[in-house]
Amino acid sequence: MNKENRINYSFAEMKGIYERPETLNNFARERMERVKRLLKDREKYSCPSSCKLCCYGSILMSYTEFTYIMVNMQENWNMNDLQRIFEQKVGLLQDDRRALLCPFLDEKASQKHCLIYHARPLICRVFGTTAAACNEPIEPSFLDEEAFYFAYNLLYYSGEQFIALNLDEKIALYEAPFALWCLADDSSESRAYLIRLLEIEGDSLQGVLYDRPNNSFFVLEDGFKKGFSEP
Ligand code: SF4
Ligand code: SF4
Known part of the structure; x- marks a missing residue:
């Protein structure tokens, strides 16, 4: 890592992340679409639309969620925007250098600050629910543990085997x-x-x-x- 609080690697020059096998892309699509259906009626947030505090935590995801984000960007973003994210945002560390900053957070936006809202990982979908309560004065919506772990297993496991x-x-x-x-x-x-x-x-x-x-x-x-x- 270097002084500007960034992992010192040329993320913009990466090629392999765009060349995954289609079977893998399809697996990620299928799993994430199931997760979305599962959570559809449960994603009811009472968060103020301007709040993005939970986006400053460490945003961890499975390989399935990473793949889904890549597929989504490749299908929906133009090359300039995609390049810009990798040049400017991927690899930035948060101020305490203990965690990476989510590259999809538009820090200047007053609302709609997530650049990949429809492809965001599971953890971001459960912020503001009882599965990931925050310290803000909101009433978290109820998310039953069973649904959360079902979604988690869909993303982190293939059959009995973890990914x-x-x-x-x-x-x-x-x-x-x-x-x-x-x-x-x-x-x-x-x-x-x-x-x-x-x-x-x-x-x-x-x-x-x-x-x-x-x-x-x-x-x-x-x-x-x-x-x-x-x-
Ligand atoms: S993916 Fe979106 S919702 Fe999740 S931390 Fe990043 S900006 Fe926030
Ligand atoms: S979950 Fe909490 S920190 Fe995250 S947007 Fe909602 S109110 Fe803000």
Whole structure:
């Protein structure tokens, strides 16, 4: 990472993230459309339209959600806007450098501040509900745990198997902010960069990693590995 609070990688030059197999794109489409249908009548928010505080948290997503966002942008955005996001926003860190800033947050907008609202990940859909209550004085809408975990499993699992992307023979990425998925997905070069970044910084920027030989999940914080059982 460099002084301007950004992961020092040329995200704008990435090619591999645009060239996923169509089977993978279709899987992400199918799963995310099911999640949208499941939550459709439950997405009732009482948030002020100008509020975007929860967008400043660490926005973690599965590989399925990352893929869906990419598909959606490739289908609906023009190339200039897409390039601009990767040049200017992907990889920016929040002020405390402990988390990545969501690249799709339009900080200047007084409302409609999400650039990918219809493709936003699950966590953003449940902000403002009982599944992810915030500190603002709102009445969170009710979201039953069962529905939330059903949606989660649709995105993080394929059958009985959780979805993770191998970085090398030892580590896989299970859940991460958008920029880390770009690095994990683009090329062997970007994956090698991500592994070096994890080693040097000793911080997985809240991304959840999978230790393949030891069959366990962990995050890296200040050089320490914090493990936990299957999320
Ligand atoms: S994807 Fe949209 S809703 Fe989610 S954090 Fe980013 S700007 Fe906010
Ligand atoms: S969930 Fe809370 S922080 Fe997020 S937009 Fe609603 S009121 Fe604001």
